[in-house]
Amino acid sequence: MLKLTQLGYDAIRRHGEETYPHECCGVLLGHFEDADRSVTKTVRCGNTRSDSPHNRYHIAPEELVRIQRQAREAELEIVGFYHSHPDHPAGWSQTDLAEAHWIGCSYVITSVERGLAKITNSFLLSGESEENKRFEDEPVRVAADLAASVNESKGQAVASETINNRNS
Amino acid sequence: MKILIPTPLRLYAGKQDTVDVKATTVGDALVQLTSTHPDLKKHLYTDDGKLRAFVNVYLNDEDVRYLAEKENTRVKDGDHLSIIPSIAGGNIW
Numbered sequence: 001m002l003k004l005t006q007l008g009y010d011a012i013r014r015h016g017e018e019t020y021p022h023e024c025c026g027v028l029l030g031h032f033e034d035a036d037r038s039v040t041k042t043v044r045c046g047n048t049r050s051d052s053p054h055n056r057y058h059i060a061p062e063e064l065v066r067i068q069r070q071a072r073e074a075e076l077e078i079v080g081f082y083h084s085h086p087d088h089p090a091g092w093s094q095t096d097l098a099e100a101h102w103i104g105c106s107y108v109i110t111s112v113e114r115g116l117a118k119i120t121n122s123f124l125l126s127g128e129s130e131e132n133k134r135f136e137d138e139p140v141r142v143a144a145d146l147a148a149s150v151n152e153s154k155g156q157a158v159a160s161e162t163i164n165n166r167n168s
Numbered sequence: 169m170k171i172l173i174p175t176p177l178r179l180y181a182g183k184q185d186t187v188d189v190k191a192t193t194v195g196d197a198l199v200q201l202t203s204t205h206p207d208l209k210k211h212l213y214t215d216d217g218k219l220r221a222f223v224n225v226y227l228n229d230e231d232v233r234y235l236a237e238k239e240n241t242r243v244k245d246g247d248h249l250s251i252i253p254s255i256a257g258g259n260i261w
Contacts, residue, residue: 023258023259025255027255032175049256049258052258055258055259055260056256056257056258057256057257057258058254058255058256059254059255059256061224061226061231061252061254062226062229062231064224064252064255065224065226065229065250065252066229068172068174068250068252069172069248069250072172072185072186077175077185078174078175079175081255083257085259086259088259088260092257093257093258093259093260095257095258095259095260096257096258096259099222099254099255099256099257099258100257101176101222101223101253101254101255102174102175102176102253102255103176104175104176104179105175105176107257129210129211130211130220
């Protein structure tokens with residue numbers, strides 16, 4: 001499961017709306033909790049794919065180096081990443097899988113239709129190596145405060161949004 | 169010097185986020201890392217011994233691929249070597 005605060009969830013979706021019709025991208029910082037990833041901070045990144053920003057994203061490695069170092073100093077870990085799919089469903093593509101290398105981390109995708117964030121899904125990159133990696137649908141829990149009680153059923157998020165429901 | 173290990177590779181580095189090595193060059197540091205933690209090798213290198221294309225190695229804030237001496241660049245105490253798998257994707261193949 002991916003645990004997000006309402007603030008983090010909103011920030012991801014707002015970022016996708018702001019960069020529309022281009023893809024946004026960013027890093028999720030937090031902690032690994034047994035089988036879950038708990039996000040306490042989202043970090044916006046620039047999309048370096050200026051040649052095709054409407055359907056490609058890439059985070060500059062030097063930006064990742066800086067984020068990884070700052071996360072370590074703050075006793076946080078990189079637990080995942082997010083990006084948007086402008087006018088495209090919130091499911092992973094073969095490109096997303098081919099270019100995903102952080103096994104054990106969450107990959108959040110938000111569909112943005114005509115400038116408005118629609119569906120936000122998360123996929124856990126599973127496997128043991130590049131040769132057998134795969135994306136698995138991952139439940140998302142959104143809470144105003146992570147300690148708050150929320151609906152934890154798979155495919156349902158709190159507030160007025162539905163997340164992790166690719167077909168809705 | 170310290171080598172910063174990204175989260176997906178910590179499982180193969182004794183669950184540590186950093187590994188300390190006493191090395192003279194970047195290449196020496198990577199050899200020491202994979203000698204101490206041999207399970208890391210297949211995740212960092214191809215079968216023919218080349219660094220995988222998606223694995224970025226930064227000496228402090230510099231991409232080792234673009235340093236004049238590349239992996240032969242000398243290192244000193246206090247340097248940080250960051251291993252960063254790339255992050256990219258997109259909505260079509």
